Amino acid sequence: MTETILRIRNLKTYFFTRRGIVKAVDGIDFDLLKSECLCLVGESGCGKTVTALSIIGLIDSPPGRIVDGEIYYDSLNLLECPPDQLRHLRGKEIAMVFQDAQSALNPVFTVGDQIAEQVKLHLGMNQRQAKEKTLSLLKEVGIPSPEKATDYYPHQLSGGMRQRAMIAMSLSCDPQILIADEPTTAVDVTVKAQILDIFSQLKNARQMSFLFITHELGIVPQIGDRILVMYGGRVAETATVTELLNNPKHPYTASLIKCLPDIAQTRDRLESIPGTVPSLIDPPRGCLFHPRCDQAMAICQKEAPPPFTVAEGHTVFCHLYSLPKR
Amino acid sequence: MTDQLKNIKNIARKVGSAKKPIFITVIVLLGITFLLDIFVVDRIFDILVYLYIALGALFVLYGIPSLYASRRLMLYYWQRASKNKLAVGGLAFILFLILLAIIGPLFTADPTAVNFEEKNVPPLGFALEESVYDLKTGQFITHQTTGTGEHPLGTDDKGRDLMAMIISGASVSLQVGLFATGIAIALGTLIGVSAAYLGGKVDNVLMRFTDIMMTFPFFLLLVFIVFIFGPNLALIVVIIGLTGWTGTARLIRSESLSLRTREFVMASKALGASDGRIVLSHLIPNVISLIIVIATLSIPGVILAEAALSFIGLGDPNVASWGMILRAGQQNLDTTWWVAVAPGVMLFFTVLAFNFLGDGLRDAFDPRSNV
C-alpha cells in the first residue's frame, strides 16, 4: 500500500471582493500518493490553480483567504504552519511549475542564476556546487549544451527550452511533490509532446509525486495515474485514469470525454457542452453542474450531491448515484 | 416632433458644411479691424482680444461640433474623471482662478497705484514693528502697523495693494500658461506625428533635432535666449513655446508609431486615403486624449518657467507677474515678508491644481486603469 504524501480535507478558499465572495474552492477532498501522478482536470475557472496555490500558501491575502480545511503534508498541517516554516518547504519539498515560462522566469537574470539561487538557498551550496548541480539538472531535462544554456537569458531560449529550464528549476532541490500548472497549455503541439515526454521520464527516474493541472483531458493518459475532475470549485469525480475514461459516471466527465475529437471517427460537428461555467460569486444551490446537465433531476437544484463510491478508488459526486430517499 | 428634430438636424448640417467659409469670414473681419487699428484709428482693441476672438471662433466652429458628436464618449470620460476628488478639486480651483482673473480687477484697487503713505502694511490680522526715525524727537522709535481690511493682504514697500497685484498676476500666469503651452503642444504634436507617420529619413532628422534641443537644459536655454533677445512678455511666451516642445514630440511620436501599425490605419490606406487624411482623421483623434493630458501637465511647468524668469529679474518689467512680486518680497524679507508668501502660495496651488487635474485625466483616459 503506497503512502499518502498529501492529504487535503474540506479545503475552502474564498476571495473577498467588492462584488461579493468568490468561492473559488468550496470544500474539496483528495489524497496524493507517493510516486503517483494525479491529474487535476477541469475548465478554466474551476479552481484548479487556486487549489495548487492554496497548497503552497501563495494565495494573495487580501482578497483571498483559506477559510477552512486541512492540508496534511506527511504529518504536518500546512494551514497551521508558521509562514517561515511554510516558506522553507516551498521550493524544497513542494515545488511548482507555471504555465508560461516566458513570463514566469525573471527576464534580467540568466537561467543558470535562477536555478542556482534555489540550491544555494535551500541546500546551502556554494557557487561551484550550485553550478554543477545546475548543469546536471539542465541535462536531465534534455537541454542540449547545458554549459552554454546556463548563461542564457530566458528570452534567448526557444519556448520548449524555456519550459524545460523552468522544470529544471523546480527539480533543483529534489522535491517530494511537483505541482505543474498547465505546463503544456502555452506551447505548440510538438513542444507539448516533448514536455510530456520529460514528465514521463522524470516520473520514472525520480520517486516524486506529481500534481498535474490541465484543462486538456486528452493528455492525461500519457502521464496520469489518477484523475480528479473539478467543476465550479468542487470535486465532480475521481478515479484511476483507465477507470475514468472507460467508465465515467458523472455527466460532466462523460460530456468532457465525448468532446474529445477522435481521429478515427468521422463526425460532422464537434461536440461541446452547452452553457457556461457558473459564476462563483453566490453560486447556485445544489449541484453546480445542474443548469448544463442533460440528466438533471429536481433534487439537483436543492442539494449538493454527496460522494458515492462506484468502485475501489472511484468516487463520484452526483445525485444519479446517491442513495434514493425513502 | 420628429419633424422638428429633422429640421434642426438639417440646419445643423448646413451650418456644419458652412464651417470653413464662416471661419474664413471671421478671420478676414478680424484682419480688417486689426489693420484699421494700426493704421487708421487709435487702438480699438488690445492685440490679445483679437487672438481670443480668433480662438473663440475656432472653438465654436470646430471644437463644439466635435465634442457634440462624441458626447457619449465625453460623458464616459467625465464620469470616470469626476470620481477622482483631487482632480475635481483642481478643476474647481482653476475655474475659480479664471473667474478671479476676469472679474477680480473690477473689485480691487489698482495694482500699480503707488502710495508711500500706505507702504509696508501687513495683512489682516498681522502686525509689523519697525524702527522709524521720528523727525520730531530726532530718535528711532518703534512704530507698529497693523493690518486692516482695506488691504487684506497688505501692501509692499511702495504701498501697492498686494491682493490687487496677486489678482493681476493670476491673469498673467493663466494667459502665459494657455499660449505658451499651446505653442509647445502644437509644435510638439506636429513634429511627433510627422516623424512617426512619415518615417525613414524624416523621422531620423526630426528626432536628431529633438535630441539636440533636448540636450540644452530647458531653463538655461530659456534664460540664454531671453538674455539675447530681451525680456518682453509676448516674446517670452513664444520662447517658452519654442523651447518646451521636445518632451511632447517624443511622447506623441511613440504613441503615433504604435498607432501607425494598427489595422485601422492599414485599412484606410487600402481604401486609398491620402497621407494627410490619415493623419488628420485617424491618427490625431486617437492621440487627442494623450495631447490633453500632456497639455494639462505641461501648463504648470510653463507657468513656473515664466515665474522663475520674473523672479530672477528677466521677466517683462511692465507686467506684474507672480514671480516679480515674489522677487520684491525676497528683497525685503525681514520686513514685508508677506509679499514673498502670497505669490508663492498662489503658484503652489495653481501648479498643484493642474497636476491633480492632469493626473486624474490621465487615469480617466487610460482604459487599463480602474477608477
Add this chain to the structure above:
Amino acid sequence: MKKTWLRDYIIKRLLLAIFIAWAVLTITFVLVRVGPTSPADKYLANLTVRGQDTAQVVAAIEARYGLDRPIYEQYASYIVNLGRGDWGWSLSTSMPVMELIKTHWIYSFQLIFLSSIFAAIIGILIGIYSAVRQYSKTDYAATFFSFIGISIPNFWLGVMLILLFAVKFGLFKTYYDTGLPLLSLANLKQLILPVITLGTGMLAGYTRYTRSAMLDNLRKEFVRTARAKGLPERTVIGKHVFRNAILPLITIIMFDLGSIVFGGAYLTEIVFGIPGLGQISFNAIFADDYAVVVAVTVISAFLVLMINLATDITYTYLDPRIRYD
C-alpha cells in the same frame, strides 16, 4: 559574445554625442549672432566713453575681439578656441572665462551632488516601501507629499526656508559664506537649506517613479515564481522586483537630471547666493558679459550630453533584452 556588440554600440553612441556637441555649439553661436544687439554694442553701453568717438571705440572693440571678420571665420575660431580651452575673456570680472569656471564649478557640483544623493536614497526607499505596502497609510502619505513636492516652486521654497529658518529662527545665515573650507562641517551645515530646496522636487519625483516602476513589476508572473521557490520576501522584492524596476528608473532619473535639475540648481544658487556656475552666469547677464553666459550654457549642455551618454550605455548594458547584433 556580449563584449563586441557593446563596444560597437559605445562607439556609435560616442560619434552621435560628438555630433550633438557640435550642433549645440553651432546653435549657440547662431543664436548669439542672430540677437538684436551685438556684443560690442552691449559692452559699449556699459562703458563710460568720455569724449571718444563712439564709432572708433566700436571699431577697436570689434577688432580686438575679431567681430569684424567674416562670419565663417568667426565661427571657425570659435570652435577652435573652445576646443583649445580658450573660452574667451570675461569683461565683467576681468579674467579668462576658463579661470572663472575653474574657481566656481565646485560650488555647483557640491550642491547638485548632495541634493541628488539625498533625493535618490530617500526617494527610492520611500518609493519601494510605498509600492510594497500599497494602499497603506504610509503609501497615501508618501503619494500626497510627493504631489506637494513636485508642485512647490523650488525658488519659493528656498525663500520660505530662508524666511523661517534664517530670518525668523536665526538658525542659519541668510547668505552663503565662501570662506569656509569645502569639506568642513560648517560648510555642510550651510548647505542644508539649499540641498533641501533643490532636493525636495527631485525627491518627490523619484518617489513617484520608483513607486510606479515597482508596482508595474510587482504584478508580474516572475514574482510568483520567486515566491514559489521559497525565497524570503526581502529577496523577492529587493533582488527580483527591484532589478527589473531599476531599468526604467535609471532612464527617468537621468532624464530629469538633464532637464530639470540644472534649472533648479541655477535658481537655488541665486536664492541662496551660492557662487556656482548658475550664479556667475546670472551676474554675467546683468553685466552683458556674453562670453560667460555662452560658456555656462554650453557647459551645461555638454554635461547633459555626457549624462545621457552614460545613461544610454548603462541601460543597454543592464537590460539583457537589448542586443544589437
